[in-house]
Amino acid sequence: MPNKKEKVITRIQELESINLAREEDRDLVVQTKKEVEKDNELLALQINQELRKNNIKSIDVVGAIGAGKTAILEKIVEIIASKYRILVICGDITTRVDADRIQSHNAETIQINTGRECALNAYHIYQIIKNKDLKNYDLIFIENVGNLICPSDFILGTDKRIIIVSITEGEWVIEKHPMLFKMSQIAVINKIDLAKRLGTNVEKMIDDAKKINPNIEVITTSAKTGENITKLIEKLEL
Amino acid sequence: MKEKLEEIEELVNEIEVDILKLQSLFSNFLKKHLKGLIIENYIGEYPTFMEPVILGEKVKIGDDVLIGPYVYIGDNSEIGNYAELSNTIIFDNVRVGTNIKLDNCIVTKNCKLNFNNSNIKNCILKGIANSEKEVLKIYF
Ligand SMILES: Nc1nc2c(ncn2[C@@H]2O[C@H](COP(=O)(O)OP(=O)(O)OP(=O)(O)O)[C@@H](O)[C@H]2O)c(=O)[nH]1
Numbered sequence: 001m002p003n004k005k006e007k008v009i010t011r012i013q014e015l016e017s018i019n020l021a022r023e024e025d026r027d028l029v030v031q032t033k034k035e036v037e038k039d040n041e042l043l044a045l046q047i048n049q050e051l052r053k054n055n056i057k058s059i060d061v062v063g064a065i066g067a068g069k070t071a072i073l074e075k076i077v078e079i080i081a082s083k084y085r086i087l088v089i090c091g092d093i094t095t096r097v098d099a100d101r102i103q104s105h106n107a108e109t110i111q112i113n114t115g116r117e118c119a120l121n122a123y124h125i126y127q128i129i130k131n132k133d134l135k136n137y138d139l140i141f142i143e144n145v146g147n148l149i150c151p152s153d154f155i156l157g158t159d160k161r162i163i164i165v166s167i168t169e170g171e172w173v174i175e176k177h178p179m180l181f182k183m184s185q186i187a188v189i190n191k192i193d194l195a196k197r198l199g200t201n202v203e204k205m206i207d208d209a210k211k212i213n214p215n216i217e218v219i220t221t222s223a224k225t226g227e228n229i230t231k232l233i234e235k236l237e238l
Numbered sequence: 239m240k241e242k243l244e245e246i247e248e249l250v251n252e253i254e255v256d257i258l259k260l261q262s263l264f265s266n267f268l269k270k271h272l273k274g275l276i277i278e279n280y281i282g283e284y285p286t287f288m289e290p291v292i293l294g295e296k297v298k299i300g301d302d303v304l305i306g307p308y309v310y311i312g313d314n315s316e317i318g319n320y321a322e323l324s325n326t327i328i329f330d331n332v333r334v335g336t337n338i339k340l341d342n343c344i345v346t347k348n349c350k351l352n353f354n355n356s357n358i359k360n361c362i363l364k365g366i367a368n369s370e371k372e373v374l375k376i377y378f
C-alpha cells in the first residue's frame with residue numbers, strides 16, 4: 001500500500017502528463033467543451049433573429065475591469081434616451097451598482113449577477129429576451145462582466161460588439177489581449193483625459209488594435225469630459 | 239408585494255383551485271410586482287441571478303444554481319445543486335432537489351421535492367415527495 005503522500009505525488013505526475021483530465025475522461029472533456037460552444041452559438045443565432053425580427057438594434061460592450069464601460073453607457077444613454085426605447089442588460093459577478101447607475105438616465109435595466117462565472121453567455125440573454133415583450137424596445141445594450149478574457153468564449157447574438165480599454169491599464173493592454181479585439185467592430189480607448197498626465201503612448205495602442213484586426217474602428221474617448229462620445233454614437237450608427 | 243403573495247398562497251391552498259384567477263394573479267405578480275434584485279440574506283456560494291429575483295430570509299442555495307428571471311423564494315427554503323428556476327414562486331420552507339429545473343411553477347409552503355434530475359413546467363407543486371411521481375401536481 002503506497003502511503004498518502006506517495007499517492008498524492010503519483011497523482012500530480014499523472015496530472016502533469018494529461019492536462020487535468022483523466023485519460024478515460026479526456027474525450028468527454030473535449031466533447032463537452034465543443035458542445036457548450038456549439039449550443040452557445042445556436043442560442044446566439046436565435047437571439048439575433050428574434051431581435052432583428054423586432055427591429056431592435058443590439059450592441060454588446062466588453063472590456064477591462066474599470067475601463068469605463070458603465071460610464072460610457074451612461075453618457076450614450078443620456079444623449080439618446082429620448083430617441084430610442086432602451087434596455088440595458090448589465091453583467092457583474094455581484095451587486096446592482098452598474099444597473100442603478102445607468103437606470104438613473106432613463107433606460108430600463110436588468111442586472112445579471114453571474115456569481116462565479118466570468119462572462120455572460122447566450123443562455124443568460126436568451127432567458128431575458130424570452131421573458132420580455134420585445135415590441136417595447138428599439139435598442140439593447142449588454143454590458144459584459146469586466147475582463148478581457150472570458151467573454152471571447154461566448155458570443156451573445158448582438159449585431160455589434162464594442163471593446164473598451166483605458167489609458168490607465170498601460171499601453172500594452174491591447175497587444176496582450178488580442179482575442180476580443182479580433183471579434184469586435186469598434187475599439188474604444190477611454191480616459192483619454194488622463195493621457196498627458198500618465199504619458200501613455202496612445203498611438204501605440206491604436207496601432208496594436210489595427211494590427212490585430214485591420215477592420216476594427218478605433219476611437220479615443222473620455223466619459224469624464226464627454227470627448228468623442230457623440231462620435232462614438234455616430235460610429236454605432238445610432 | 240406581500241399581500242399579492244398571500245392572495246396567491248390562499249388560492250393555491252383551496253381544494254378546487256380557480257385556475258383562471260390564479261393565472262392572472264400569478265402573471266400579474268411576476269411581471270408587475272416582482273422587481274429588482276433583493277438577495278442579501280441567502281446562504282450559499284454565489285449562484286447566478288437574473289433579475290427580477292427576490293429571496294426571503296435564510297434561503298439556502300447549492301452550487302451552480304441559476305435563479306431568474308422572475309423568481310421569488312420564501313424564507314428557509316433550500317435549493318439543491320445545479321437547480322434552475324425561472325418564472326416561479328417558491329413559498330416558505332420548501333426543498334428543491336439536485337438538478338431540478340422549474341419554469342412557470344408555484345411550489346407551496348413546506349413542499350419537499352426530495353428527488354433529483356427533473357424538468358417541471360406550468361404547475362402547482364404540493365406534498366412531500368421522494369420521487370417525481372409522488373408530487374401532487376396541478377397544471378395551469
Ligand atoms: N478620468 C476618467 N475617469 C473615468 C473615465 N471613464 C470612467 N472613469 C472612472 O473610472 C472608474 C470605473 O468606471 P466604470 O464605468 O465603473 O468602469 P466599468 O468598465 O464599467 O467597470 P466594471 O463594470 O466594474 O468592469 C469610475 O470611477 C469612473 O468614474 C474617463 O473617461 N476618464
Ligand SMILES: [Mg+2]
Binds near residue numbers: 069070098143
Ligand atoms: Mg461596469
